[in-house]
Amino acid sequence: MSNRPLFITLEGIDGCGKSTQADRLEKALIERSWHVTHTFEPGGTALGKRLREILMRDGLLFSAFSEVLLFAADRRQDIDEVIGPALARGTIVVAERFADSSVAYQGVAGGVGEERVRSLMNLVTEGLTPDLTLLLDIDPDVSLARKPHLDRIEQRGSYLRDVRAAYLRIAADEPERWVVIDAARPASEVFEDVLSAVTRRLY
Numbered sequence: 001m002s003n004r005p006l007f008i009t010l011e012g013i014d015g016c017g018k019s020t021q022a023d024r025l026e027k028a029l030i031e032r033s034w035h036v037t038h039t040f041e042p043g044g045t046a047l048g049k050r051l052r053e054i055l056m057r058d059g060l061l062f063s064a065f066s067e068v069l070l071f072a073a074d075r076r077q078d079i080d081e082v083i084g085p086a087l088a089r090g091t092i093v094v095a096e097r098f099a100d101s102s103v104a105y106q107g108v109a110g111g112v113g114e115e116r117v118r119s120l121m122n123l124v125t126e127g128l129t130p131d132l133t134l135l136l137d138i139d140p141d142v143s144l145a146r147k148p149h150l151d152r153i154e155q156r157g158s159y160l161r162d163v164r165a166a167y168l169r170i171a172a173d174e175p176e177r178w179v180v181i182d183a184a185r186p187a188s189e190v191f192e193d194v195l196s197a198v199t200r201r202l203y
């Protein structure tokens with residue numbers, strides 16, 4: 001294991017259960033006496049909350065690339081304000097979404113270009129890469145049915161099929177970092193797999 005504490009990210013399409021599983025993971029790790037910082041994007045900081053409002057609102061026009069840049073600004077603020085200091089203190093970080101979201105959503109599914117988004121993300125994160133990324137994999141019809149209100153991005157239904165496929169391919173390309181978990185099951189069953197993947201890296 002590396003010298004620094006674990007940086008864990010949860011990825012997956014809208015409504016797959018990232019927030020549900022991150023909450024459970026945070027609690028379980030605290031019960032096991034680990035120090036944990038839980039963050040999410042867009043919106044883990046004060047700037048992020050404002051950016052989230054802009055990004056999720058209907059009716060605003062963005063080009064695909066400007067959307068990438070707004071997410072990038074949010075991510076950098078989260079690194080500077082939350083993730084970086086937490087890792088420096090020796091705290092485990094559980095983040096809902098990180099650079100892989102931009103690669104899957106805007107880079108691949110949104111057509112901005114995978115390599116363009118990857119190189120921008122390398123600049124934004126200065127190479128900070130999660131130690132473990134959990135992909136909560138689910139069919140979009142199942143995940144969207146869980147959510148009463150759909151935001152601007154979620155309304156692009158078929159888009160999420162492309163995002164799901166992008167995630168699965170990205171995960172397969174880097175199997176040492178990613179663990180793919182079937183997220184269509186009850187939350188407690190999904191969590192068993194989440195906790196066992198994390199535990200394997202911690203002890």
Ligand SMILES: Nc1ncnc2c1ncn2[C@@H]1O[C@H](COP(=O)(O)OP(=O)(O)OP(=O)(O)O)[C@@H](O)[C@H]1O
Nearest residue numbers: 013014015016017018019020021146147185186187
């Ligand atoms: N395994 C599950 N089975 C059924 N419902 C679930 C499951 N996990 C989460 N839910 C419910 O589905 C909805 C979406 O879950 P959650 O908010 O955790 O997803 P998310 O990935 O964080 O979504 P978003 O991308 O919008 O942040 C919530 O109402 C949640 O209670």
Ligand SMILES: [Mg+2]
Nearest residue numbers: 018019020096
């Ligand atoms: Mg969420």
